Amino acid sequence: MERTLPTLIFACMAILLIGLSLIVVTARSVFRGAVALTAALGVVAALFALLGADFVAASQLLIYVGGIMIIMLFVIMLSQRPLDHLDRQTNEQWVWGAFFALAISCALIMQFRAVYRGVFVTTVATPTTASIGRLLLGDMVVPFEAVSLVLLAALVGAVYFGLDGKDRT
Amino acid sequence: MTLSLHHFLMLSAIIFGIGVYGALTRRNVLGILMSIELMFNAATINIVAFNHFLYPDKVWGQGVVIFVMTLAAAEAVVGLSLVLAIYRNIKSVYTEKLNLLHG
Amino acid sequence: MIGKVIRSVKITLPNPIGTTNPLMANSTSLPTIAPEVFPQQAPANGMFISLGPQHPSTHGVLRVAITTDGEVVTSAQPDIGYLHRATEKLAEKRTYPQIIVLTDRLDYLAAMTNNWSYCLAVEKLLGVAIPERADYLRIIVGELQRIASHCVFLGTYGIDIGAFTPFLIAFGRERERIIDLFEEICGARLTYNYIRIGGVMADSPDGWETKVSKFVKEMYGRIDEYDTLLTYNPIFMDRTKNVGKMSQEMAVAWGITGPNLRATGFKADVRKDDPYGLFSKMKFDIPVGKQGDCWERYWVRIQEMRESLKIIEQALAAMQPGETMGKIPKTFRVPAGEGYGHLEAPRGDLGFYIVSDSSPSPYRMHIRAPSFINLQVLQVLLKDWKVSDVIAILGSIDIVLGEVDR
């Protein structure tokens, strides 16, 4: 009984996630695609929670849904014109693209099935926040600082690109 | 039926494939960015699943996922400001219009 | 120039109203369609916003066609005429006393001063003297009207900036008191028709003066309350200080009058410069600003309310019982000629220019509407400000569309 419930939840989420991802790559209206992506990221957060990573799940919502996707929707609203959704949204290589994507997926799935089948774990989910904090400021402190540098560089770069051509010098 | 590692891995493989398809076929720069975000997330599902199933008493995988998210945020910010700069210059966000070496 | 033309024609034409109107003589050379000055399409690099005619903060049916680059306004064209009622033409078909009713409908927030200004023009033509008590009553109702009108300005400007409470305080409490006083004296609450040619409609009822003086005493405290509520509110000052600056030269060049002109530091007030009624006897100051930004336009009005209270107190003290209506027959003809009467209305210099051909109705009446003239400056005043500032500037000019469109 305790085992079927997570499986059921996982099945629902998997179907939802695949459906939403398909909408993301096929929707004619980019805005709708972005909203579908937002929902998909939410489902991924739920998957993290299912995997016992509660802090990562909340961060996923906070960073992706509350941050990245809002900026993305923002840019879409600024750069789309009203009738843009009538345009074709895929290029001429879609057959080859689909073939390539399918090939990659199939290869990965077969490999994963062969290697990692039947790896089970029976641990009770415990709060991870404190241990992640200790990890980030302990063993991972060098990458942590490096990432902060990358963020600073991204910030400066974004401001630079955001300036008008005449203000740049 | 109990959840096993390969269920998560297979799901992430499918999502990754969908992301690859989108990145290869979308005309819109924003669509390509969105597909790349999908691929990122497929990877993070993998990392968290490996962490959970193979090293249940450690959180290194989750720490790595936090970094991935941060870098994705940086990538999105720079990418989107580039998109806006492109839009301001050529009034379009379609990749085939980006055919000038000098704007 | 136009006045000259009409005068010369008036002597030669027995029936000036008709097909031989000199202004229509060369009508073929006039453009039949107004030139297209309003951009209807977005410019290549920006956005087109049609602010109005149905928009919460255009104070009536004004439309402002705005093109923006991002949030910055690149051009703004006020588009008027949605409320046009042809008052000036209607006046040509009515007898002189009947026109007072029309003037009520111009600036419906300050009907008393409209009545008064029109009566001044006709009285100048007639050359009648007005009883002293009537003149004092006119000053009292006129200044009360100024306070009421500024109360509406204060409230609506507060709403424009986003503060809701001043509206209900100033509009719903103080203005209501003034309107109750008006109702008592003339029976109407919005369109008074109180000031008549040669005097006022009726003497004040018993106890009215004490009520007015009681109100005036309370009002000083209320204005201090507005100061704490809105005038010196830091957010309000942030929104209005240094916004929509108008230089003195610009204001004079565009013919701005009233508080908008005084906010630029130009000391001009018809009550002082060309005293009418008994204003030459009154002691009061003219508040002026320094740089003519939105906050100073607002502040000048608040100070004016205080000065008006002083004037009312003086008038109440000086008023003696007596006649309130001059010796004017029921029906009369105005001698041929022209008369111009103007006064300091709440929104500026309101003038009525009347050309009489000694018939029962005027040959031509022109209204110098301060709102209309103040509105014109928006085209240059709104440029290079943000869209949010458009609202602040538009509100601070304080226009009434009934007067703009006439």
Next chain:
Amino acid sequence: MLELGPLLSRAFQALQSWVILHGVPPLAAWILAKAIQVGVLVLLVSLVPMVLVYAERKVAGFMQARLGPMNVGPYGIFQTLADGVKLIFKEDIIPVGSDRLMHIMAPMVVVSPVFVCFAPVPFGKGLIPIDLDISVLFIFAISGISTIGVLMAGWGSGNKFSMLGGLRGAAQLVSYEIPRVLSVVPVLMVYGTLSLKSIAMGQVGLWHGFLPKWFIFYPFIGQLAFVIFLIASVAETNRTPFDIPEAESELVAGFHTEFSGLKFALLFLAEYAYVFLSSAMAVALFFGGGDGFTLGGWIPSWFWFLGKTFAIVFLFLWFRWTFPRLRVDQLMQFCWKFLLPWSIVNVGLTGLMILLRK
């Protein structure tokens, strides 16, 4: 006594065992109990805005020298109910040229996260729907979803004013999220946990026998954190002086210009529910939750909690009816140049305090 928590949990246990006795599988019984709890919570959360709307009108009337609603019921207490009925029966207008799907979905996306956000709020002793270990982060994360709804509403209406409102709203919500989260960090540092319940429990007790051990009474850092949290919360709920996204005099009604009927009611409900949520969070974080300092024994904790919450809600209402509105660039400057530096300074000061204590 009057404590509802133990009573309710006993009732649920009794119900569960009764159902299991009658042959229902335990999992189904558990799901049933949870469903009832969720139903009660959702019902309460949707009732709160009705109370708040009534309170807002009465407070506004009081501040504006008038009475507020008086006709429907005694002192007009049923006015909100009547308005709700009216809104439900109104025609649902979808403008031509709008993105229909987005227009329909937007109010749902705005309103549904609110209900989830109330899950880890400790309403009193034992009155916490679910005690999450990361509840503070959880609330911030979930309430961020509503911003997407604001953008969807702005885009889906097919209207320039809505679009501008949506854009402004998103920019404002994202910006103010940062000082809001940072202002809470000192609390988390002092109590060493992310759980609202543990934070509230940590504030029980008295200093020197008279001062409650609430976080607000920590010298300087407590007050600074609370002020920043309050200002950022007002901005997050789009209320005056930060109601730029729905600035009536500029953008007509911003992103909810084109919504009518039930959809408008939902957007409204979300706004007031967020006001209540922010106040409840402030109480749990800064005012000791259900702790009633010296009178604790006499009055139940849920009453204390609700009383404090409504006191903070009153602050929100007070702001709205007193302040004018900021301009959009002033708003951003205030956030980035004032709130953010001070919240970072506050985090540093808190760290210093903790170090000195050790």
